[in-house]
Amino acid sequence: IVFLVNTNYKEMEFIELSNGNKIPSIGLGTDSVLFVRKLHTGNNNFSTRAWSFYYRRIMRNVWNWELSNSICNAFRMGYRMIDTSAAYNNEEAIGRAIRKSGVRREELFIQTRITNKQQYNHEVRESFFASLKKLGLEYVDMYMIHWPVTGEFLNTWREMEQLYKEGYIKNLGVANCHQHHLEDILNMCEVRPVVNQVEVHPLFTQKPLIEYCKSEGIQVEAYSPIAQNNDRLRNNKRLKSIASNHSKTLQQVVLRWHIQNGVIPIPRSTNKDRLTHNLDLFDFILTDEEMKQIDSININSRLRYDPDNCDFTEL
Secondary structure, X not given: OEEEEEOOOOEEEEEEOOOOOEEEOOOEEOOOOHHHHHHOOOOOOHHHHHHHHHHHHHHHHHHHHHHHHHHHHHHHHXXXXXXXXXXXXXXXXXXXXHHHHOOOHHHOEEEEEEOHHHHHOOOHHHHHHHHHHHHOOOOEOEEEEOOOOOOOHHHHHHHHHHHHHOXXXXXXXXXXXXXXXXXXXXXXXXXXXXXXXXXXXXXXXXXXXXXHHHHOOOEEEEEOOOHHHOHHHHOOHHHHHHHHXXXXXXXXXXXXXXXXXXXXXXXXXXXXXXXXXXXXXXOOOOOHXXXXXXXXXXOOOOOOOOOOOOOHHHO
């Protein structure tokens, strides 16, 4: 079910979740540590430690101030969903943007996640209220498990359910979950997850997982929705042709492909022009043939971590 809501610049489409609550059909990602990760080699050498120190003491504050201004502008453009995690160290910046924007709290959809370390330390409740304080909110619209940490995520879910029952969380969700993780949760939960945020893009379409989620009433959100501007996507002739047909950018076509597949894309940008273009998705429709052409780009190429084959202590 889709609802139209007037915003300052665009009409934002909203989707009804299985519990009856509404969620924007596109969000804004906010991982502020991306550029630092690119600088790190993974080795604990002097250069890595020096960059990490520089980031923590100086650049993180600068970046978060810029991020706060960017999110504030995004709200005024018409964005209504902001996606973050305690792991990103930017919840205070987002809270500052919410207060500065002047947009009513009930118009916004704020979702954050618990980190792997917090799961290992059994600090779900403490961590949630720390996030709530940083955001400056009385509740969050979505609270999620960031990764299904082996041996921990089911206990984490039980504690999240309690916070939900107390009214601090409007919706419960997960991220990076395969079907078997979801089945484990569904077999024990009192409150069902309404969202699963996973890596999805034309190079990695995840069709079987998306179909399973739909069958269980779980809305899929896509991170890295344009494959981090991967060359294999950016230089794809079929995408370029489709974009030309609609007088749109290649990135807009891919985001529209997500929306028509019933997936909520969570692109990440602080560039004003890109933010504007990423909202300009609701005045054109891809044909069935164009959708099939984009589907056919899939090569099952995962750009991020596989939750069945990764070290959760490093994420």
